[in-house]
Amino acid sequence: MHKHESLGKVEVKEELLAMNSPRSAPRRWRDVTTEEKQSAFLAAAMFKPDNPFCRIIMRPSYAYKGVLLHIPRCFARRYLNGVNGTITLQVSEGKKWPVCCIHGHGSLKFSKGWAEFVLDNNLDEGDVFVFELINSMEIVLKVTIFRVLDGAVVSNQL
Numbered sequence: 233m234h235k236h237e238s239l240g241k242v243e244v245k246e247e248l249l250a251m252n253s254p255r256s257a258p259r260r261w262r263d264v265t266t267e268e269k270q271s272a273f274l275a276a277a278m279f280k281p282d283n284p285f286c287r288i289i290m291r292p293s294y295a296y297k298g299v300l301l302h303i304p305r306c307f308a309r310r311y312l313n314g315v316n317g318t319i320t321l322q323v324s325e326g327k328k329w330p331v332c333c334i335h336g337h338g339s340l341k342f343s344k345g346w347a348e349f350v351l352d353n354n355l356d357e358g359d360v361f362v363f364e365l366i367n368s369m370e371i372v373l374k375v376t377i378f379r380v381l382d383g384a385v386v387s388n389q390l
Contacts, residue, residue, distance in 0.1 A: 308340035
């Protein structure tokens with residue numbers, strides 16, 4: 233019985249370690265080609281929402297717990313200037329995630345809540361997401377995801 237208890241602690245420790253590792257490493261069954269990355273990027277580039285938006289390519293470092301996602305400075309200054317506190321990320325079917333923002337020196341970063349969004353949406357290196365400002369009063373960003381391993385198909389209906 234004592235041996236089983238220590239095994240349980242090891243499992244919890246491994247689970248915590250996994251949260252601090254890139255999400256893409258255990259999921260990827262093969263390397264992504266340059267063509268696949270370009271395809272996802274081009275598909276996202278062709279997507280033109282009616283509302284203000286910005287595009288970001290998923291990097292391995294964006295999947296670490298505790299790492300901040302930097303929002304493009306020009307988008308942050310023009311549409312999210314002075315935002316502090318929590319904003320909402322929303323995918324097309326309506327599911328929402330609260331994400332804390334840190335605003336300073338003309339830049340905006342997503343912090344607490346970003347890691348949960350990444351994990352819940354199985355984001356991977358090379359995925360491209362479009363953040364579209366759909367509510368400027370409550371600060372809601374609709375996120376459209378172009379997955380690098382799904383042939384760059386719009387894939388936010390989870």
